Structure formats: C-alpha cells, structure tokens
Amino acid sequence: MKVVVTGSAGFIGRPTVVALERAGHEVRGFDRAGDPADTIVDRSRLSARMGGCEAVVHLAAKVGLGVGVDDLDDYAWHNDYGTAVVLRAAAAQRVPRIVFASSMVVYGEGAYACPRHGPVRAPARTVPDLAQGRFDPRCLTCGSPLVPGLVREDAPLDPRNTYAATKVHGEHLLASWARETGGLGVALRFHNVYGPGMPRDTPYAGVAALFASALARGQPPRVFEDGRQRRNFVHVRDVAAAVAAATDTELPAGVTALNIGSPSVTTVGAVARALSTALSGPEPVVTGEYRLGDVRHITADCRAAEQVLGWRAAMDLAQGMATSFPRA
Numbered sequence: 001m002k003v004v005v006t007g008s009a010g011f012i013g014r015p016t017v018v019a020l021e022r023a024g025h026e027v028r029g030f031d032r033a034g035d036p037a038d039t040i041v042d043r044s045r046l047s048a049r050m051g052g053c054e055a056v057v058h059l060a061a062k063v064g065l066g067v068g069v070d071d072l073d074d075y076a077w078h079n080d081y082g083t084a085v086v087l088r089a090a091a092a093q094r095v096p097r098i099v100f101a102s103s104m105v106v107y108g109e110g111a112y113a114c115p116r117h118g119p120v121r122a123p124a125r126t127v128p129d130l131a132q133g134r135f136d137p138r139c140l141t142c143g144s145p146l147v148p149g150l151v152r153e154d155a156p157l158d159p160r161n162t163y164a165a166t167k168v169h170g171e172h173l174l175a176s177w178a179r180e181t182g183g184l185g186v187a188l189r190f191h192n193v194y195g196p197g198m199p200r201d202t203p204y205a206g207v208a209a210l211f212a213s214a215l216a217r218g219q220p221p222r223v224f225e226d227g228r229q230r231r232n233f234v235h236v237r238d239v240a241a242a243v244a245a246a247t248d249t250e251l252p253a254g255v256t257a258l259n260i261g262s263p264s265v266t267t268v269g270a271v272a273r274a275l276s277t278a279l280s281g282p283e284p285v286v287t288g289e290y291r292l293g294d295v296r297h298i299t300a301d302c303r304a305a306e307q308v309l310g311w312r313a314a315m316d317l318a319q320g321m322a323t324s325f326p327r328a
Contacts, residue, residue, distance in 0.1 A: 001025045002053040003247060004095075006040060006086060007060030009033035011197050012101065012190075015240035016057060023244050028053065031060065040082035046089040055097040055247050058086050064163055072162055079166035080173075087177040095183070099246045100174050102187040102257070103167045104151075108158030110230075110298040112146035114139040121156065122146055122296075130290045135225045137296060148230055148297035150265075153189070153257045153304055161293045175255045184253055186246040188239075191261030191300050195236030195324045208233065211272050212325040215281035223286045227269025230297040232261030235315035235324070245309040261300035262313040271321070278322045 003020055007013040008029030017027050028049050030038045038045060040060045050056060062078035083100070090098055109122035122137035129138070136145040159165040174185040194208040211221035242260045272284035306312045 001055060001248060002028065003055045003057060004028045004030055004050050004053050005057045005059060006030045006046075007058075007101075010059060011195075011199060012193060012236055012239055012243075013059050014197060015195075015236050016059065016243045019237075019240040019244040020057075020247065023248065025247070040078065041085050043085045043089050046086060047092050050089055050093040050095055053093065053095050055099065056086065056090050056095050057099045057243055057247060058083065059101045061101065061166075062163075075162045075166050079163075080169050083170045083173050087173055090183070091177060091181050094181075097184045097186075097247070098174060098177065099186045099188065099243055100170060102171055102189045103164070104189055104191045104232075104259070104261070104298050104300065105161070105164035105295070106157045106159055106168045106171065106189060107151050107155055107298060108160045108164070109137060109295050110151040111149040111155060112137060112297075113149060114142065114144055114146055116142050116144060120146065121158075124160070125292070125296065127292065130292070133226070133288060135228075135290070135296060148299065150299050150301035151259070152301045153259055160295065171255070171257065178253065178255050182253060184251055185255040186251065187255055187257040188242060188246060188260045189257060189300075190239060191232040191234055191259065191298070193236050193239050194233055195320065198236070198324065207268050208271055208275065208321065208325070211275045211284070212279065215275060215279045218281070220282040221272040221276060221284040222289075223269050223272050223284050224289045224291070224294070225296075226288070227267060227272065227284070227286045229268040230265055230299050231268060231271075232264070232300045232302075233266060233271065233317055233320075234260060234262045234313050235320040238262070238313040238315050242305060242309065242311045245311045249309050251308070256308065258305040258308060259300035259302045260305060261302050262315075262317065263302060264317060265299045266317060271317075274318060274321050275325060278318075279325060
C-alpha cells in the first residue's frame with residue numbers, strides 16, 4: 001500500500017514511518033523538515049504527493065495548549081485550514097482512507113461520578129477552588145468532589161482550549177469528507193505520548209519531557225497542583241503501531257474514533273518521581289500552582305482500539321521512561 005504521512009519527520013511521524021515500512025507499505029513523507037516547500041497548506045504539492053496512494057496519515061499540526069487568544073488564528077490556520085487542505089487534496093486524488101491524529105483533549109475533563117448522584121459531567125473548575133487547593137471538580141448538585149473514571153469514545157466532546165477546539169473541528173471535517181466521498185476515516189485520540197525524540201521545553205512536550213529537562217539542568221521537577229492528576233502515558237512506538245494498524249485494518253465506511261492510551265493509569269506526581277529516580281536527580285517539588293485551562297483527570301478506556309484494531313499498548317511505563325530519557 002502507498003501511504004502519505006504528513007508530519008513524517010516529527011516526534012510521532014518518524015516512528016510511524018518505520019512502523020508502516022515494517023508492515024510492508026511504501027511511505028511518502030510530507031514535512032517541512034524534509035523539504036521547506038512541503039507546507040500543509042499547499043494543496044497542489046499535497047495532491048501531487050497523494051497521487052496513486054491508498055491512505056493518508058495526517059499527523060502534521062501546530063501543537064500545544066493554545067490557552068490564550070494571541071495565537072487563535074495561527075492554530076486555526078495550521079490545524080483547521082491545514083486539515084481541510086489535506087482532505088480536499090485526498091478527495092481530488094480519490095484516496096479512500098485517512099488516519100487523523102486527534103487527541104484526548106477533545107474530551108475536556110474525563111469521565112466522573114458523584115458518590116451521591118452517579119455519573120455526571122465535570123463542570124469547569126473555578127479560580128476560588130483552585131486557589132484554595134481544591135483541585136478536583138465538584139458536583140454541581142451537592143458540591144462533593146467527583147471521582148474520576150475511564151473515558152470512552154462516546155463521551156461528549158468538550159474542548160477547553162484552542163488546540164482542543166481545532167482537534168474537534170478536525171474530526172468534524174474528517175466526518176464531512178467521509179460522507180461526501182464515501183471514504184473511511186479513523187480519528188485516533190492520542191493520550192499522553194512520550195518517548196525518544198520528544199520535544200522538550202514546549203507546551204506539547206508534556207510533563208514527562210519538561211520534568212526530564214529540569215533534571216538535566218540539575219533542578220527538581222516542578223509538579224503543578226498536588227501531583228495527583230491522573231493520566232495515561234503511552235510510548236510513541238506503541239502509538240506508531242496503532243497508526244499502522246489503523247492504516248490497513250478492515251473497517252466500516254465513515255469515521256471510527258478510538259482512544260490510544262496505555263492500560264495503566266498513573267499520576268503526574270508518580271511520573272516525576274519515576275524520572276527523578278531513573279535519572280538520579282533531585283526529588284520533585286509539588287508547587288500547588290495551577291493553570292485554569294488544564295484538565296484535572298483524563299484517562300482512557302482503550303478496549304475499543306483492542307477490539308477494532310487488535311492493538312494494545314505494550315511498553316511498561318518504568319521501562320519506557322528509563323529508555324526514553326537516559327542519563328547523560
């Protein structure tokens with residue numbers, strides 16, 4: 001199978017190309033790092049690269065939190081317009097399948113239940129609560145702290161920052177493309193991806209890389225809130241394997257959305273401690289700081305990916321962290 005991969009030279013793109021080639025596919029990369037002319041908004045170059053292809057893996061995006069308004073237009077240009085250009089080029093070349101890199105951020109907060117009122121949607125956290133160290137969302141009916149659970153793909157989408165909004169819109173554009181063309185789309189909602197080659201000291205890098213950067217400078221990792229934020233950390237090689245599976249698994253027409261995370265749930269504080277141990281660095285410092293746009297708990301129910309793709313994350317977190325951020 002001939003496959004175009006946008007963002008092929010990126011953190012997730014590089015191992016994805018390797019996984020696809022190992023599966024026997026012919027990969028055509030599209031990335032400014034390989035050729036500065038390969039911009040995601042250049043439809044003519046994209047269309048030419050897609051000629052004769054049977055699938056497109058769309059990984060290219062402006063990544064990060066997007067918590068302010070100063071870069072709203074930049075996110076929309078690269079992610080919303082860029083995805084629309086990819087989809088239009090794919091339609092022009094009659095590419096039958098697109099695998100789209102979505103994100104856990106489309107959910108906003110994860111799944112929650114009130115001890116008294118059962119499953120409820122988590123409201124936005126308030127500044128007074130955060131300032132007083134009440135970090136868990138509260139039930140709107142009784143005020144009790146909500147208990148986090150695993151979020152499934154049928155959960156309502158609730159983007160809480162600019163980046164999240166572009167990923168939701170990307171999924172909607174993919175659905176429109178699939179309806180108009182009869183094509184097959186797969187939206188892979190990546191959870192906390194880490195691994196070798198992860199960009200450091202950027203909003204997208206995630207806490208693992210930011211903690212590792214601090215330790216490399218001889219400084220303790222700084223953990224926001226109380227460190228008990230629950231996450232799924234999934235190794236980039238496992239993510240690449242999921243993308244490869246989504247590229248050639250037989251699926252129904254339309255769009256299939258799948259969580260891509262690990263079966264184990266950990267906390268941000270535990271990741272900081274594991275890295276401090278692995279890198280023989282100072283113990284983490286829990287600061288109590290907060291950012292209003294941050295999500296408290298988001299952990300994935302990944303059973304659908306296992307059932308649909310036959311995929312399951314294999315890398316153990318401790319091993320993955322030790323090999324991803326080796327001692328200098």
